[in-house]
Amino acid sequence: MSYAPGEIDELTRFAERLADLARNETLSYFRAGGAVRDKKGPVFDPVTDADREAERAIRDAIVKTYPRSGVLGEEYGETPGEGPWRWVVDPVDGTRAFISGAATWTTLIALEFEGRPVIGLIDQPYLNERWIAAQGRTAFRRGGGTADCKTSGVEDLAKARLSTTEAAAFARLSQKTLVQRFSMDAYAYGLLALGALDLVVEAGLSRHDYAALGPVVEGAGGVITNWRGAPLGTDARGETLAAATPALHAAAMAVLNA
């Protein structure tokens, strides 16, 4: 099965509309002192009303416009569709940042065709920043402006600006890289696409966390796999290894697997 480029253009515009709908919900709760609940028992996993209402707004719009598409969302799970398309949604990635007032949380929207992400969108509503990737190209919008994204040319680990949320990756890579950032979640992949960061390494990600990242990173000329160089989602640990260049990717992979 295949699809027409025009179909992707239309779906890309729709993905942006979904992000706009989510913005209305998330922005009304950000820094507004909303309640924080504990979702899954002993491990603290905060869920705000913003999460739930943003995902509900997105799901409602999908059902209305593309009723045959499947939807997988962080908050309300899987709604199977009929056919090759599935939307994968994380309404607020980085809930810890969100409830701490830090504008590094994002809304993630991906569209899969037969299980492979063909559209990826990362949105930061408070900063009015958006990365939208499709057909091998990643655009960055801020306010009224749009620019094509291009990763940095950094090939050398010693010159790499690293972001990670993973303790083992930090332990192995922090002494070998130029500068290290912690706790940025999916926003870090946007900075990688802009050429502001060079390397992002994580683990423990679910499909709704990583589905949008592949198109964004690859559309900017970067490389993204798991820690062994296999496609995202092919290991049990939810690993990601994203790099500005193939050489940097290989260097980081060697250290992670040493």
Add this chain to the structure above:
Amino acid sequence: MSYAPGEIDELTRFAERLADLARNETLSYFRAGGAVRDKKGPVFDPVTDADREAERAIRDAIVKTYPRSGVLGEEYGETPGEGPWRWVVDPVDGTRAFISGAATWTTLIALEFEGRPVIGLIDQPYLNERWIAAQGRTAFRRGGGTADCKTSGVEDLAKARLSTTEAAAFARLSQKTLVQRFSMDAYAYGLLALGALDLVVEAGLSRHDYAALGPVVEGAGGVITNWRGAPLGTDARGETLAAATPALHAAAMAVLNA
């Protein structure tokens, strides 16, 4: 010696003008792929052109308008003045965030009267956010709007949202607090003043890092001391302990000194 409130009003407006001047410099380098230099040898301490040019712009304006004031800046050290006033300036606090494209770096400007900070300003140019504190009041400006700052009412450590850049503080407090953030630098004190964070704990700060923080935190109703409850700058470790309420401050201090 003393000063008139009208004098502080005028100096507060001037502090904002200094922040505006710094913005012109810092924003032209942020995410622009500028060079990163190593300042002090073995320990990596990045200094960008943004740092140097922003401080130069600030110093030039001070010399021109208040030639008798002293200036202490991160990049160009101390210029002694004649009289009770001294400006204390950190043009880019959070250079690691700056060179990684994360908008949590800030420009810090304080005015001391006989060694005590009476004006504190925290500016985040990319987000167009500014905290300006004087005469027991902290205002938050974003875009065109201004609001008075008020810390949260959180008194219980188990409900506190913590930010720290200090490993020992993280080790002692992370299991006892609700949520933890790392690597936000002075921006975290702004979030504390907004009521978005409840507790900020650091060490290793110099006077240019902390001079602006006292007025901002106290003007929003918070408490800020070192880890022993003494004024900032009275220990050799450059400690800060800032809390939304006196009760939370006391609870955190008990854990840090246990």
